[in-house]
Structure formats: structure tokens, C-alpha cells
Amino acid sequence: MTFLGAFAVFFAAIFTNNILLTNYLGMCSFLSVSREVKTSVGLGAAVTFVMAFTSAINWAVYHYLLVPDLVYLRYIVFIVVIAAFVQIVEMIIERVSDVLYAALGIFLPLITVNCAILGVSLFMVIREYTFLQSFAFGLGSGLGWMLAIIAMAGIRRKIAKSPIPRGLEGAGITLIIAGIMAMAFVGFSGMITLG
Amino acid sequence: MKGNTKKLFRDGLFKNNPVFIQILGICSTLAVTNRVKNTVVMVAGLLFVVALSNLTISLLRKAIPSRVRMMAEVLIIASFVIIVDIVLKAYLWDISKQLGPYVGLIITNCIIMGRAEAFAISNPPWPSFLDGIASGLGYAYVLVSIAIVRELLGNGTLWEIQILGDWWVKWTMMVMASGAFFMLALFIWIMKGIVFRERGEA
Numbered sequence: 289m290t291f292l293g294a295f296a297v298f299f300a301a302i303f304t305n306n307i308l309l310t311n312y313l314g315m316c317s318f319l320s321v322s323r324e325v326k327t328s329v330g331l332g333a334a335v336t337f338v339m340a341f342t343s344a345i346n347w348a349v350y351h352y353l354l355v356p357d358l359v360y361l362r363y364i365v366f367i368v369v370i371a372a373f374v375q376i377v378e379m380i381i382e383r384v385s386d387v388l389y390a391a392l393g394i395f396l397p398l399i400t401v402n403c404a405i406l407g408v409s410l411f412m413v414i415r416e417y418t419f420l421q422s423f424a425f426g427l428g429s430g431l432g433w434m435l436a437i438i439a440m441a442g443i444r445r446k447i448a449k450s451p452i453p454r455g456l457e458g459a460g461i462t463l464i465i466a467g468i469m470a471m472a473f474v475g476f477s478g479m480i481t482l483g
Numbered sequence: 484m485k486g487n488t489k490k491l492f493r494d495g496l497f498k499n500n501p502v503f504i505q506i507l508g509i510c511s512t513l514a515v516t517n518r519v520k521n522t523v524v525m526v527a528g529l530l531f532v533v534a535l536s537n538l539t540i541s542l543l544r545k546a547i548p549s550r551v552r553m554m555a556e557v558l559i560i561a562s563f564v565i566i567v568d569i570v571l572k573a574y575l576w577d578i579s580k581q582l583g584p585y586v587g588l589i590i591t592n593c594i595i596m597g598r599a600e601a602f603a604i605s606n607p608p609w610p611s612f613l614d615g616i617a618s619g620l621g622y623a624y625v626l627v628s629i630a631i632v633r634e635l636l637g638n639g640t641l642w643e644i645q646i647l648g649d650w651w652v653k654w655t656m657m658v659m660a661s662g663a664f665f666m667l668a669l670f671i672w673i674m675k676g677i678v679f680r681e682r683g684e685a
Binding site (some may be wrong): 313361470474 | 513554560562587664668
């Protein structure tokens with residue numbers, strides 16, 4: 289049952305409750321990085337990885353260290369955990385694999401300030417997930433974010449040479465596309481409901 | 484000094500507006516603008532955090548080693564966000580519930596970090612404080628205007644008071660995700676048009 293629950297959370301996080309298109313998290317890097325498909329894949333992979341593990345670590349930290357007296361410290365603790373995790377991953381990748389470092393290295397520092405990562409940890413606390421559900425939620429949210437940014441990068445490449453009204457270039461047109469994508473994702477709603 | 488203050492406010496509110504020129508802090512801009520009431524609370528929280536964190540960082544700017552300055556800035560910002568969170572929970576429980584994680588996400592709001600990095604770390608306390616207020620107000624009026632349109636069209640209400648009668652067909656899309664994206668794009672379009680004309684580039 290818990291496994292099934294986690295599975296539902298995983299799918300809901302990708303499709304019906306996509307972190308980017310329904311909760312608007314991670315918009316800053318979404319808008320600035322989605323110019324090329326290749327970099328989008330790199331950033332998406334890095335985000336997915338960090339999100340899955342930090343939500344699991346933060347779950348453990350929250351439930352074993354902070355509950356019940358120090359709950360108000362969660363913002364500081366979560367952000368420190370995320371920053372430390374990113375730093376450690378960066379160091380490990382640098383030692384272990386040059387290829388991986390070349391692919392993900394430049395994205396890792398960006399991730400610390402990506403609001404989606406902190407957002408996932410905060411949602412996990414508010415929705416009272418179990419450990420397994422938190423991990424599934426982190427993984428699913430990361431994949432959902434990756435899906436959205438890759439789709440956006442593909443669309444932006446298609447419209448690169450299209451005439452766009454003045455003042456709407458860049459962020460404006462990207463937001464309109466995101467709006468249409470969000471409408472498309474509404475089609476998924478009702479498949480799975482998330483408490 | 485007086486001319487400087489004026490310039491700070493003109494930049495923050497208009498020429499260098501954090502939302503529609505620098506495209507920062509978009510997450511919360513989109514997320515909390517479906518109700519005017521929530522937006523006003525959120526904006527007040529952000530204003531408080533950005534002004535005081537700018538002031539604190541500027542006071543400590545000589546004491547913070549540059550290697551760890553990002554971390555120090557984040558921790559200062561996070562402390563102020565905790566204050567906002569506790570105050571909201573104590574006095575405005577309903578709204579705090581509705582805002583959910585977005586209060587905590589003020590920490591990663593790029594506007595605050597951006598002002599700390601770009602201004603407070605290299606300027607004296609008083610101008611930094613004013614700069615924080617200017618950026619906060621720049622963020623505030625954009626959010627409140629988007630929220631007014633979204634709540635009015637989406638729910639027919641303003642500040643939860645019925646404005647449009649029964650004849651009004653609610654644009655449910657406006658309070659959903661896509662409405663937020665469209666409204667912000669529209670806002671950026673209009674404001675950029677005005678700014679471009681100011682500069683004489685049109």
C-alpha cells in the first residue's frame with residue numbers, strides 16, 4: 289500500500305501537479321536556460337538528481353531532528369542541507385567523472401538558488417508525506433520539471449526565427465508558451481488526485 | 484543625496500523593475516496573485532524582508548568574508564523570513580495556510596538575493612535600506628495590479644467582496660496556472676512598450 293501510494297505521488301508530481309506548470313516553481317532558471325535543448329537536458333538531470341536526494345535527506349532531518357521543538361528553523365536547515373548537498377555532489381563529480389562534470393558541473397551552483405528544490409522540501413512537510421513518498425515526490429517533480437524545460441527548449445528553437453511582436457521577445461513569449469503548456473497539462477488533471 | 488534617493492526609486496519602480504525588466508522573482512509573482520488579499524500579505528512580507536536584509540547585509544558588509552558571502556546572505560535572509568512566517572501564523576492563520584510554501588520561498592526569491600549581491604554588499608546602510616524598499620515597491624505594484632485583474636475576471640470579486648454580478652461568467656482559467664502566465668506576459672509586454680518609448684527607441 290505504501291509502495292502504491294508512493295507510485296501515485298510520483299505520477300501526480302510529473303503530470304497532474306507538475307511543479308513548474310501548476311506551482312510555478314523554478315521559473316527563473318526555466319526562463320533563462322530554456323534556449324537550447326542540450327543545456328536543458330543537463331540542467332534537468334541535475335535538478336532531478338538533487339531534488340530526489342535533498343527531499344529524502346530533508347525528510348529525515350525534519351522528522352528526526354527538528355520535530356517537535358525546532359520546526360520553525362526548517363527554512364534555514366533545509367537551505368543549508370541543499371547547499372551542502374550540492375557542494376558535495378559537485379566535489380564528487382569533479383573527482384569521479386570528467387564527462388559528467390563537463391555536462392552538469394556548471395549547473396550545480398545554479399541549483400542552490402532554484403526555488404523548486406526548496407519548494408519540494410516545503411511541500412513535503414506541508415503534505416505530510418512518508419519517507420518513500422517524499423523520495424518519489426522529489427524524483428517525480430524533478431522529472432516533471434525536466435519534461436517541461438525540454439519541451440520548452442524544443443518549442444523555443446522552432447520559434448527562433450519567427451517574427452515576434454516588439455517587447456514580447458524573450459521572457460514575454462516564453463511565458464505565453466508556458467501558459468499554453470499549462471493549459472495542455474490541465475488535460476491530465478483528474479487522472480490522479482493529490483491530497 | 485536627494486538626487487540619489489530619487490534615482491534609486493525610479494530605478495526600482497520603473498527602469499530597472501525587478502519583475503518586468505530583470506525578470507526576477509517570477510515564481511511568487513505567478514503563484515500568489517490569484518487573490519488580492521494574499522498578494523498584499525505576500526508583498527508586505529517581501530518588502531519587510533528585502534529592506535531589512537539589505538540593511539543588515541550592508542551593516543555587516545565589512546565583516547563578511549567574500550568567500551562565504553553567499554551563504555551568509557542566505558542565512559540573514561532566512562532569519563527574516565522566519566520572522567515573517569511566525570508573525571503570519573500568529574495573526575493571519577488562514578492566509579498563511581493558503582500561501583503555504585510560498586512564504587518560505589521568499590528565501591530563494593531572486594529579487595532579495597539579487598539586491599543583496601548587486602547593491603547592499605558594496606553600499607552604506609541607509610541607501611541599501613532605501614534600495615530594498617524601492618525594489619520591494621517595484622515588485623509590489625506589479626503583483627497587486629496582476630492580482631486585481633486575475634481576481635476580478637476569475638472570481639468576479641475584489642478583496643473577497645463581490646464586484647461583478649451574477650451575469651458575469653467567471654473566467655476560471657484566470658485563477659488557474661495558465662491565466663497567471665498570460666497575465667504576466669501581457670504585463671511585461673505593456674510595460675516594456677512604455678519603457679521603450681521613454682527611452683526614445685520606439
